[in-house]
Amino acid sequence: MDVFFSEPLVALRDTVRRFAEREILPRAAAIDREDRFPRDLYKAMAELGLFAVALPEAAGGAGLGALGACVAMEEIARCSAAVGNAFAIPVEAALFLSEHGNARQRALIPGILAGDIIPATAVTEPDHGSDVAGLRTTARREGEGWVLNGTKAWVTLGGVVDALMVFARTGAEGQGHRAMSCFLLDGASPGLIRGKTEDLLGMHGLEDCQITLDGVRAPLDALVGPENGAFKMAMGNFNFSRLMMSAMALGIAQAGFEDAVAYARSRKQFGGPILNFQAVQFMVADMSTEIAASRLLVHHAARLCDAGLPIAKEAAQAKLFTTDMATRNVSNALQIHGGNGYSREYRVERLFRDVRLAQIYEGTNQIQRLIIARQVEKEMA
Template identity: 40%
Template sequence: MTLTSEQEAIRDLARRLANEEIAPKARQIDETSTFDRALHRRLGELGFLGMTAPAEYGGSDSDTVTWCMVVEEIAKASSAVANGVTLTESMVHYLVAMGTEEQKKKYLPRLASGESLCSFCLTEPNAGSDAASLATTATIDGDDVILNGQKMWISGALVADFFIVVATVDKSQRSKGVRTYIVERGTSGLSFGEKLDLMGIRGFATAPVFFDNCTISKSQQLGGEEGFRAVMHGLDGAGRLGAAAMAVGVAQAAMDVALKYSLEREQFRQPIFDFQSVQFMLADMAIEIEAARLLVHKAAALRDANKAFSFATSLAKTFAGDMCMRNVTNAMQVFGGYCYSKEYPIERLFRDAKIHQIWDGTNQVQRMIIARHLKKEAA
């Protein structure tokens, strides 16, 4: 795939930002589990938040391929910071696709600039992969909507300024009863649990979110009756594609530090890189990372061309997530015992890698989607 000069320039800008401004803070963000709002605003200043949003709403009118390259570069430096990029892009997608003109003008410029952060309240204690089994309810009361329920694993919950909440107006209707709403921080009945002490992707204020007779105006509904379909479409796009691009970035970072270490570390009077077993491990990493990157870019290109991209996205997300976990593990093997020391970033990369097989639809669920597509094509 050939990149345009503009795409290369944007990628290089993201790489410089990652190396010069994000990487030096990555360890501190991880160890303190603290969201760096100034760094998030810096991303907005450079146009890396809400990249695919129309320029009239503060976006960059960028293509998805370019956005995926930016996510990869930032993830190489810090998964926590990259998570802010992918989350924002997902929220931008929902607002562009389903929002009223008033909602777009109110929220999109704030997201694109980094002034505000929006969290996505979908996952619940008993509703993960089976998103249609939501227990959070939305009860219509005249011109109001009353929300009741609990959300879990909500990225950015403790720092977000508003929330896109997925709830059901009728549990018996399963997916057909799903609706989405915008809830502002400070709304009565909205509260939060303690910050979760996560293994990886630390520094993004992840916490449970509670709705106890949380009353909002019906005008804060996002989209119409096709709530579940819109949610799934959003997960295919910025959600799963972003996760796949992040996985490529984490794997690339792991290979980079493993290669550097193998050239410096000597055993038996020679760099360990000179041993064929180490060379083959690094070669396999390079092969798989490039393959994953191409899958991501193909899915992104299909989305940009307004062609069906769900199948391609599941392929990319599954392969990239599994590849990331496998190759970061192999990179740790190159480090030997030193991989257990926080002195080297490989320890943090290992903790950040696992989530890519889990979030935005587990890789087992992705394989179900892939298999259904194969059956449909064979019919």
């Protein structure tokens, strides 16, 4: 694979792999078990410069783009999907504020890159997930500022957030995507109420919670980008985040594959290792092939993104194919472990729980199919 990577990308991959295997992997099971945000690991990733990986050099970043972010994500998620998920959030926030933020908001980027300011994004609501344009959280002008009311669900890092990007309706009800705006709120704002940490199937340690906005006041310059123009901004951000989730699923699948092969080599049945059985060999062969295909699909979409080309279809394809692949193949990895795979003594049990989110996060895979079909229809018109 090195022949397709620049020297900086090879160096990034190798550096992140060493860090993840040395610092993240030994703690991954404890993070899952204790379900507490690993702030020290988060800070360590920042100190390694990982949050700046995709940001252009002109904006203070490493300039390795979406491909660099995907390469780093795969290595981190291979050791802990939850830490990989935490890695994605500041990477995306820095890019979003760099592209859309005003001077005050962009001034927060160095703190985000340093790990001192923890960002989060609040889009989903209890009754609105896939229907982004139907959100009900409102922001109204009052005096020299804004007042926000509503409830946001599934806010990753919501329990520890310092700077919260909230998508809210600023126009009349029924205007849909034409009335959506984005606001950057201080996590300590009066009226910003954090609910209890959600008790999730997997992805533990991310302080995922519901956030209620009860008359939260914000200055006029809390608005990110143009008023009523946030839907297009959100869709662009979703394209990038789908690449990140694809790379996360790829890392989980790679971990499951490695565990399955190692176990099949060591597990003896009927006088030899189970890797000698054709049924297991075929499962391993399919896993290897599908992981390779997914990696090419993710990297292709990332390269298009870095070239400044539209990637709505390609990001959706990468997310759909890779997350379906990872879910299926981690299940097969658990099957190869037999009864031991059902025990928390083996990593594959955690991988099995963590990977399930991949088909839901950043737009369900049913929504990805709709996006792909609509893009194909446009191309063929």
